[in-house]
Structure formats: C-alpha cells, structure tokens
Amino acid sequence: MAVFGHTFPFYPGPKPVFPVDTTLAVITTIFLTALVTFIIILPGIRGKMRLFWLLRVVTSLFIGAVILAVNFSSEWSVGQVNTNTTYKAFSPRRVSVDVGLQVGLGGVNVTLTGTPVQQLNETIHYNEEFTWRLGESYADEYAEALEKGLPDPVLYLAEKFTPRSPCGLYNQYRLAGHYASAMLWVAFLCWLLANVMLSMPVLVYGGHMLLATGIFQLLALFFFSMATSHTPSCPLHLGTAVLRTYHGPAFWTTLITGLLCVLLGLVMAVAHKMQPQRLKAFFNSNAEDPVLDWSPEEGGLLSPRYRPMAESPEPQDIPLSEASSEACLKEEYLLEPDCAL
Template sequence: MAYQAFRVDGGPTLYDSNKTPFKADLVESGLAFCIVILAFSFYIVLPGFPGKEKLYTFVRVSVSLFIGVVILVTNFSQDWEVAEISTETQYKAGARKGIHADIGVHIGLRGINITLKGEPEQQLNETINYNEHFSWEWGQGRIGFGPFAARINREFRAAQFRGLPYPILWIAEYFTFDGEGIRWGRFYRTAGWYSHIMLWLAFTTWLMANILFFVLLRYGAYLLMITGGCMVVANILFATIRNPNVLVIPFTTDAKLEFVYGWGFVLCLITGILAILIGFIIFVMTLCAHNAAVTFFGADPLEDLDEEIEIDDTRRDEPVPEPSRNGGAVEAERRVRSVQFDTEDDDEGPLDNAIDMSQYDDRPRYVKRRSGLLSKGFLKSRRQPRRPPPKIPEQEPELYENLGFPREEMEMMDRHHRDVEVNFQE
C-alpha cells in the first residue's frame, strides 16, 4: 500500500507539472552573488590588519565594491522605468469572462519585462502568473515581423503563436510600432544602447581607479570622478533619448500604465554623484592632507614626488676670489692651525673650522618637485646614487708654501686633512 501513491490503475508514478513563474533575473542574481563572495573574502582577512588599518580597509573595500556592483547591476537591470496597475482585463482572445490581475511593466536598457499575476492566482481553472521578457538588443532590423525584422518584433510574433495572455501581447505590441511618430521601441533601444556603453566605460575606469589608488593616489581620484561622471551621463542619455512622446498604455478609462523612473535609474544617478564627491574629496586630501590620505589608502608617501631635478647654484656663477700673497699666507696659516687643533683633540670629530668647500664645490644641487607626468612616476627611480666625496682644491698646496714650513710636513698635513674630510663625508 505504501507504493500505491500517485499511481493510477497500477501504472508508473505520475507527478503533475509544477510550473513556477520567473521570480528573479538570473544575471542580476549572479552579479550580486559574485560581489557578495568578493566582499566576504575581503572581510575574512580583516582581523589580520593591525590597528586602525582594519577600519580603513573595511571602508575602502565596502565603498569600492558598492560602486562596482551598482555599475554592473544597473547595466543589466530591468527597472530603469516601471509602471504597475491592478485592473479587470480580458484574459485571452475569445474568452467570455475577464480576470482581475496585477499588471507590471519593467523597462531596462536591453528590453522589457511584462508581469501578469491574477488576484487570486487560480482563475478560470488556470494559474495566472506570468513573467515574459522581450529583448531589443541591439539591431533595429526591418519593418514587420519577418526573419530580418527587429528582435522584439520576432519575439512578439513568437509570443502570439504561443498563445500568451492578451494583456502581455497588448503591452508588447506598443514597442513593435515603428512609423508615423510612434516609435517607442526604437527610442528605448537607442537610449539603452548609449547608456549601456557609458556604464561599461564607467566599469573600466572603476577598475583602473582601484589599481591607481595603490600606485598614484591623485590619479585614482581623477578616475573615480570620471567613473561617477560616466554614470551620470548614462542617466542623462537615457532620460533625453528614451521617448519624445509620453508612453501611456490604457486598459480601461481609469486604469492606465503610466511610466516613472525605477530604482535602477535612481540608484545609478545617486551612485554616480557619490563617486564624483568621493573622488573630489580624495583629490583635495592629496593637496591639503597628503599624509592622512596615504595613511588611509596605505599608499607610498613619495608617490607624487617623481624625480629630482638639477638646478644651478647662484654661488657657482660668482668668481672665486684668488687670495693675495700676504692675505693667502695668513688665511692658510689659520686653516692649518685649525686642522692641527682639531686633530690633536679628536681625530674623528667634525672639522667645524676646516676649509669651507662650498665655494669650490662644483656639484649640482638637487631639489624635489612635484610632477604631473604619469609615465615618469612609474619609470623614474626615486633614489639617486651616492655622491662621491668632494675634491680638495688644487690651490691649497700653493698656499701652504707661503707659511715657510717644510714641503714634506705640508704634504703630510694635506694627506691627513684629506683623510679626515673623507671620514667626515662617510
């Protein structure tokens, strides 16, 4: 007896069909699932970051992933324009009785979704719960319903052969007209085409911004502002191209489908403006609070300091005065006594009163400057090679001869002086 369930006249088990309506968009669900996996992966490793870096990483990852998921979801969303009514309508052609149902239309960048749900679902011995999608991506095609017609026209003709309910066909037919100023399908397709291009551009700039935030912070801010600008431009294109004539689909005198902007349009607009503001704030921080910005993003503090440039020292243009015979002798004697005094006290101490080499120094001086060239920031080495120790001027032995000391003693003091200078430079 336990094995007699669902069997009729001893035949095999037969289960009735269980047709369920399409309740979610697979593309949107897949994109959201991917972003959730990425966010979960980043959040798992957060405890490994020290101190405040946990909070910084959490904010960076959350904001960046939010902007990325909004770009992708709104690109494939079916809710840039929506309209819903609840009314009495004819169910199918030839049916004597009508039905009471909720009718909804969801317009996206790539097509429309039409929903029909009975209230209650069981009416006329049927389950009334439909969700049909009609796509127009991307060619316009020929006029009519033949094999070379627009995609939405061919799908509409296929829906007629399938015998879909009358309200669904009535709505879809409005988007197949293409003449006499009634071209809602053409205008919506064109608006979706240009808007989806701008959203893909925003996605690429978002990826580049995430990379540059770890390389050149200022350029990352630039690209984040460009990302927000592309999203706002996508909204502007859709709003201006979509429909020069207002689309209203009547069912009864009081029940009319009147379209308004959906959550996809609003979310894309708000996120675009938010991305522009965040990028501008980061740019201002790089100028006014550079240390705080690089600490928050964990970037290189020298990221904006590209190279060292060589400038002329004004002292190099001044001629070096040649000492006279008497003055040179007095000056040389003073320097030699200073060297003797320093070496007697401490052989390794700094020579505060030793020879001033600045007037004989021919080395170029270097200063730091900020550069706006991105390529130099990547390719130019930030560390300069170690400079060799300065050379002792050739005039000094001639000055020593004026003191009247033996030549050998002068050469010994000169060698000692060179060794001390080299140790001091090292």
C-alpha cells in the first residue's frame, strides 16, 4: 500500500449484494411452484371438496415452507441503529451510516449502509456474513475479513462474536443455533409424515404428527431463548449510539406456525373423538370398509368418493337363458339317483 501512496488501509470496494438471501429464494421458489401446480389442477376437483383441498394444501405448504425458511434465516435476533462512527482504521473521519446486525442459527450477518450511500468518495454498502455451522470456522472467516480490511463497524460487531471475545456471545448463540436447528429438522420430518398419513385413512395419526410438528417448533424456540437469555450483558457501542438486539421475524414466525400446528393437531384429536364423520368428510375418506365410487360429479379420479358396504347395491339374481336352464334341469335329473343312493 505504501507503493501506491495509501496511508490508511485500502478498501477495494464492496462486493455485489443480492437483494434477498439466495437460500430463502430457492425455498420460496420450490414451494410456490408446488402451489401453482396444485392451482392448475384445482379446477378438476368439483363440489365442496375443491375448497377443502385448497385449504389443506395451502396450510400444509405454508407450514413446510416456514420450517425450512426459518432454519436458514439470519433474523432470529436482529438490531439496527443509525450513528456517526469511524469508517477506516487509523482515520478520524466519521460517516453517517445505518448498521444492522442479524443473528441466525448458523451465523451472524452484518450490514453497513451509508446515509447517503456516497460518502468519502466511496459507496458505503456492505453485507457480510460470518458463520459457525458444522465444518466452518468463524475465526478463520473473521481473519479473512481483517485481511480484506472491512470497515470498522463491521469488524467491531464481528469481533464481539469471535470465540476469544470476553462477551461470550459465540458459545451462547452457537449452542442455541445447533439445538434449535436440530429441533426444526425433526419438525420438518414430522411435517412430512403428517402429510403422508393425512393422505391415507389414518387421520388420527396424521393429527398426532401435526401436533408433534408444532411441539418441536416450540422446543426450538425454547432452546434458543434459554441459551441466549443467559448471555452476559455486552453493550455494542457504535460511535455515539448503542446497538440493541431483540427477537426477529424468524423467531415470531416460528412461534405463530408452531402454535398453529399445535392447535390444528388438538382440533383433529377432538374431532376424531366427537365428530369422526365430519373429520372423514373433510379429508374425503370413510373409516368403514369402503367401496370406491369414481363419481364424475365429485371430481373423477382426482376426488374419489367412498361409499360404505351398507350403502352398496344388493346382489341381484341374473336370469339364465332357456338353453342354460334346460342344461341345469337335465344335470339335476341325472344326479338324483346318486343322491338317493
């Protein structure tokens, strides 16, 4: 840097920032594709079953998408502040910036945006991620950030979450993230099993798995809250302001979805005891020995209607032709002596 006449650390410029998280974009695209596919075939389902199918599919896809999205989200604990702070190391010049901190289950994301963006003849717009997932080293990523010479606010917040920091944030949030992520993966597995069982005539077990889905989501929130609640007080001073964190959208979305799953599971359990026929009608099935009746009025192959044996038509005697009748009488006449013997 001395060759080029730079007294302070040289910043090559911020890297391009995608407007949204790529992982969340992929998850959203997959579930929206599934929803659009169902909407395309929805007109083939006739009658009231069309509304029931739409409600079931939309609710199920929403729950599955939320479980996956929050597992990869970086907004479990968030904070943002506008402040005047130093921008480069060893430089007294200050800039007006918005500093954001997002803590997820797998790492920390720090954003730095100038107000205005163009200051000191530079574009101040940074979005840096430091992860502690299995197989990745937070300390190595922080060392790389030091080598690149990232702005002071980014390095300051990232340093607070390093393993050697006296704040102890690394161990608390890393442990909380691992346990919460494990619970969410179990909840996702329960969601898959619930969908399989609800598509089969085992509605009560599907309701139990849906209840388990909600319980494991609430357990993820419990582990995250318990681990982070013991975090020692470590004020984050940025210039003249203090950055404070609070539970973010991912936390509250998980809470709402978990309570929804628990409520639906309890409703299905109560309905199975009190109104089993209505529950079976909602899921288009019958617990008795069914006879499939592919009625075009009810949606054809896409929406089979089940009819119990009690409602099945009774067997009818089919009249035989004259030739068949004479043959039967002749056979009975020839067999009579044998019967007499």
